[in-house]
Amino acid sequence: MSLRNEFITQTSKQLDYYIDFTDNILKHPVTNQIVTLTNEEAVTQSIKNLVLTNQGEWPFRPDIGCNIRRALFDHFGPFLIEDLTNAIRDTIRHSEPRANLLQVNIYEAEGQNSIGVNIIFTIINHTQPISLDLILKRVR
Amino acid sequence: MAANTSLSLASLDFEGILTAQKTFMQSQSAFKDYNFDGSNMRALLAVQAYNTYLMSFYYNMVAAERFNDSAQLRDSIVSHAKELNYLPRSAKSATTNLNLTFPTSGISTLEVPKGTQFSGLNTTGNHKFVTDRNNIYKSSNNFFAITDLAVYEGSYFKESYVVDTASETQRFVLSNKNIDVASITVTVNDGISNIVYLQATTLYSIGADSKIFFLEATSDYRYELKFGNGIFGFSPIHGAVITAEYRVCTGADGNGMKTFILDSELGTPNGGTVLSPLTISASSTTEGGAAAETLESIRYMSPRHYQTQSRAIIPEDYETLITEAFPNVKSVHVYGGEEIDGSVEYGRVYIVASSISGNPISNVDKSSIKAYVSNKNSLGIQPILIDPDYLALKLYINTHVNLNNTNLTIPMIKTLIASGVAYFNNTHLQRFHSAFRFSKFVTYLNTLDPSIISNEVTVRLQKNISPPLNVIYSNSVSFLNKILPGIISSYFVAKAKEWYFTDTVQGITNPGSNLYLVENNPNNATPNYTVMGSINYETGLLNINALEITDFLGHNGVVFTVIPANQDVYSKANNILEIDVLNFTVDVTSE
Numbered sequence: 001m002s003l004r005n006e007f008i009t010q011t012s013k014q015l016d017y018y019i020d021f022t023d024n025i026l027k028h029p030v031t032n033q034i035v036t037l038t039n040e041e042a043v044t045q046s047i048k049n050l051v052l053t054n055q056g057e058w059p060f061r062p063d064i065g066c067n068i069r070r071a072l073f074d075h076f077g078p079f080l081i082e083d084l085t086n087a088i089r090d091t092i093r094h095s096e097p098r099a100n101l102l103q104v105n106i107y108e109a110e111g112q113n114s115i116g117v118n119i120i121f122t123i124i125n126h127t128q129p130i131s132l133d134l135i136l137k138r139v140r
Numbered sequence: 141m142a143a144n145t146s147l148s149l150a151s152l153d154f155e156g157i158l159t160a161q162k163t164f165m166q167s168q169s170a171f172k173d174y175n176f177d178g179s180n181m182r183a184l185l186a187v188q189a190y191n192t193y194l195m196s197f198y199y200n201m202v203a204a205e206r207f208n209d210s211a212q213l214r215d216s217i218v219s220h221a222k223e224l225n226y227l228p229r230s231a232k233s234a235t236t237n238l239n240l241t242f243p244t245s246g247i248s249t250l251e252v253p254k255g256t257q258f259s260g261l262n263t264t265g266n267h268k269f270v271t272d273r274n275n276i277y278k279s280s281n282n283f284f285a286i287t288d289l290a291v292y293e294g295s296y297f298k299e300s301y302v303v304d305t306a307s308e309t310q311r312f313v314l315s316n317k318n319i320d321v322a323s324i325t326v327t328v329n330d331g332i333s334n335i336v337y338l339q340a341t342t343l344y345s346i347g348a349d350s351k352i353f354f355l356e357a358t359s360d361y362r363y364e365l366k367f368g369n370g371i372f373g374f375s376p377i378h379g380a381v382i383t384a385e386y387r388v389c390t391g392a393d394g395n396g397m398k399t400f401i402l403d404s405e406l407g408t409p410n411g412g413t414v415l416s417p418l419t420i421s422a423s424s425t426t427e428g429g430a431a432a433e434t435l436e437s438i439r440y441m442s443p444r445h446y447q448t449q450s451r452a453i454i455p456e457d458y459e460t461l462i463t464e465a466f467p468n469v470k471s472v473h474v475y476g477g478e479e480i481d482g483s484v485e486y487g488r489v490y491i492v493a494s495s496i497s498g499n500p501i502s503n504v505d506k507s508s509i510k511a512y513v514s515n516k517n518s519l520g521i522q523p524i525l526i527d528p529d530y531l532a533l534k535l536y537i538n539t540h541v542n543l544n545n546t547n548l549t550i551p552m553i554k555t556l557i558a559s560g561v562a563y564f565n566n567t568h569l570q571r572f573h574s575a576f577r578f579s580k581f582v583t584y585l586n587t588l589d590p591s592i593i594s595n596e597v598t599v600r601l602q603k604n605i606s607p608p609l610n611v612i613y614s615n616s617v618s619f620l621n622k623i624l625p626g627i628i629s630s631y632f633v634a635k636a637k638e639w640y641f642t643d644t645v646q647g648i649t650n651p652g653s654n655l656y657l658v659e660n661n662p663n664n665a666t667p668n669y670t671v672m673g674s675i676n677y678e679t680g681l682l683n684i685n686a687l688e689i690t691d692f693l694g695h696n697g698v699v700f701t702v703i704p705a706n707q708d709v710y711s712k713a714n715n716i717l718e719i720d721v722l723n724f725t726v727d728v729t730s731e
Binding site (some may be wrong): 012014017018020021022023036042045046047048049050053058059060061064089095097098113 | 154155169170171173176177178179181183187189190274598677
């Protein structure tokens, strides 16, 4: 008599805790289904959305957003770094309960008239840190 | 995708819609991030909720504007009124009649053309008054004596339109606001002659050749001319020039003036002789000016106008028609001659109207009202206009205040109470069939300022009778409310002595319901008195026997003051109840 594990192959399947779609609502070329982002990707995109949203952009939710684009018109220095760090930290704590923020690094991208933002966080109940890099640049 | 196809839309505010969508999303597993503010799914749901909210708000407004009861925009209410064939009342010019004299200065005839301008000053500023027609006067005794020259506040404007029958959308909208529509004249030049078109308000007796126009209210306080369609009323031909002339006024701001100067040049100007007036006087202060009908008034009047069908049959018809057509009329009471106690007069309808200013309706307006209702009432019914009877409330107010609760001083509190009483009078009284509710009045006074602790109010009723002087005349005074003993009148002269009426002689109140005539002479050891009428305390009626009065001693008549049995006082029939706001007493006591 054969054992059950002799004819069942064990595979590892990660559960999709979080599922969202992409910013540009892409269609999968083969399945014709909408492309989804899951778990780390979904949370990363959510943080990116929150950080790049200005307060007041959402209808009826003026509390959502980070207002960091205004920094592009300020002098870069330790005060601005502190200000931006606090703004990003507050935003993630207020609007993204899935992320555990570890570190925010602000740096000046010299010669490019832009500010670099590096956010390091973990997803709750996960230990693997995730790094998100954003470049804030003036449109004109 | 979603197993649950039921999306609840019970709540139409943004959060309610968003919550319903999130609940709906819980039934599927393809997307899970709808609960997190930063996710794209949440952004999509928010956009949908916002759109749904916006549309529900929009449809709510559209639905509200569709009904006369709930519409908020004036244009919507005017449109609903149009469906009921109701023309909202326009602004109306104040008017008066002027009397002028000019020297002839060698001119035999003096023309005062339409639009001749006068100006006067009142508290709202300088206002122009113009004549509404051409008048020609002949001289007499080296003077031109002009009497009763009607002048109207405002200025005349002309607008012209060229008829384009090829255009199906051509409209003839008068571009000015505050037009007195009674002044509109319309002339149509068809290339051959000028034809005056008359305003029509009904299709009766209108044929295909009738030279008429209809007036309709349109958006933004404006009015529009509508011409016939070739079946009901003549349709102006292509290329005809329509000229509308009208007067634009300032409404009630033009009221209350009596001194004028002539602005226009009369005589033979342009190099000839210009006449300067020797005298200009107004027969009365300007009155009758009123603003355009308010939104709430249009909402109230339009269905009632439809109900009357422009016919005056029952009393409410008269009241609606008169209030609608005469903006300076505040309140109307109408009763048939068969309702008069003691002297039934069949075939007559009595109209009692009060004006917004509080003064009696002018004779000019009475004639206008009579002519207006005569065209709308039943055959054989004669309208009679009479002045209202005023029943005055004489108030004694003692106000207790705590000055720690206010920054106001005692004189300022007195002024505040005086203005409050005037407001209460204007808002709750000064109408037919109104009632003075004592408790409401006291409650109102208590709320005027936080410092006011309480108010003690004593109410007396007053009525003034003005029998003709030097004529033996009997009279009666009706207070229409139950009264108590304690009647007293003002002094007057009769039989070469000073007298007054009362029901109390030698300090003894008369229980027999006699009205006494008592001589006002402190030198008399015993008062000289005689029975001069009877009193019905239950109905408040005083009958006065025939008496010849020769002087009212500074009053406009004989003023009776009585004590009402009840603190609530009612006005009935043709009586208007009002507080005597110029003669009431306020005492303020600080505690």
